[in-house]
Amino acid sequence: MLEFTNTFRDGRGFDAVLVMMALGYLVVFSAFPLAYNLLMSFQDVDLFTLTSFDRPFVGLDNYREVLSRPEMWPLLRNTVTFVGISVAAQLVPGFGIAVFFQLDFPFNTWLRGLFLAGWIMPALVVGAVWSWVLAGDFRVLNHLLSSMGLIREEIFWLSDPDVALYSIIIANIWLGVPFNMILLSVGLAGIPEDVYEAAEMDGATRVQRFFTITLPMMRAQLGAVISLGVIFTLQQFDLFAALTQGGPANSSNVFQYWSWQLSFQNYEIGLGSVISVLMIGFVVAVAFVYVRSTRYEHGS
Template structure:
């Protein structure tokens, strides 16, 4: 009995030591992440309560102004216009990226000639930086010599060139389509991984019961892929809400603010008008919005695992 008790105490001691060693190894990356991410966020929050402009940067004084910067931003029409554009851009991008990505993932699950080549072509877009993608679509949507207008006119769908990036009525749609193309590979990768882990015996049993393809997709594929679908939607939401490089390369928030979103507004307020405090407020709002999405994702995945 004494020997058993001694063995248990030794085992618990070893486990505790292993835990302490694990925490010790985790400390450097955690401190690094805290320094790289935590300090800029804290600095931005502090700046949002101060008067920081080009004048105060030169003088070195940063007077505390309380919530005055928040009042100025939250009563600005430009902020709500950028917020509405961000929501439209995000909803449009995610819905189309997910639908097309799921269709490609289901297609690539089947074996057919040229599947590997087609899969490589689809996934290659994920390796291209956002700035390069934006530059590519600027050429494609060019009013005078763009390939999109040329193809549509050759097919007889339009009788004159369309100003995809210069017409305020369709500029947001144009950058959304570019972002959809850019985000499809990520959706394909995540959803394909989810499809690869589905048990084949469930489909075989459904086939024996007389289920057709749509019934299998509705009652087997979608429920079993809930984790993958939730992951791709939440991560896509986070990536799209903070999208900057693609929009800035294509339109710089124009024309006439038609494609101005929260990230581009923060950049413009800070570096065009030198109202750094108000830019910090916009950045804080964006961080809070992303934090809400992240918390929802963590709680949802935790409930799925439980």
């Protein structure tokens, strides 16, 4: 007992305590909810049986039910469209802005901090702001486009089935670009300056240095940003709740919001769990591809 006490008094056991605390946190707040959600996807769960562990086991019936729903495939297309366009449109300007802030000019740090102000805002607040910007009857965006002569009549961004989803994509891009910028800035700062100087002495132009030095040396960071972008975009819920609630007629609905609707509006909790399991499986696949690519890149 004395030896055990001395171990912690000397600080040698403190690292083990930290590891156990982290493992406990993961088990309680990550592993258990994931396992419980997976279990519910194989059970008949509704509002009356939610608090009971004695629920009918239905096997793959919930998965068959979800796959047979008429809204399944249109919402899958919406989800892929939302994730694909958002991630690509956040990455490209985020990378460009990160490269821009690598230049030395007055108020660089202040401008970078100002640029991050939008990212730290809660998504519901961002949604409220964009609901005003995207409102019809010549509000902010319509007024801007009209004054530039690009439109002649108002566009109902949030109630037109043809553009509602893209309206949320616009808001999500605005929200995610600063996150991409700050992550890529860290990677750019890690590239040795003497590499650029040597290339410049060899006569390489700025564009050539970007494609022969910056892009190859940023490959790992770009992979990480894309993977995180996919994961965070699949988690985006607040913008849908604030802007369109999946409407009109499911034209802007996606899996993450559909899962909430099934679970907490229709009380088909087992079916909502199925959607969550499918999304988790996709996220795991993205993470696996990224980890494999980085291992291959490092020759292991």
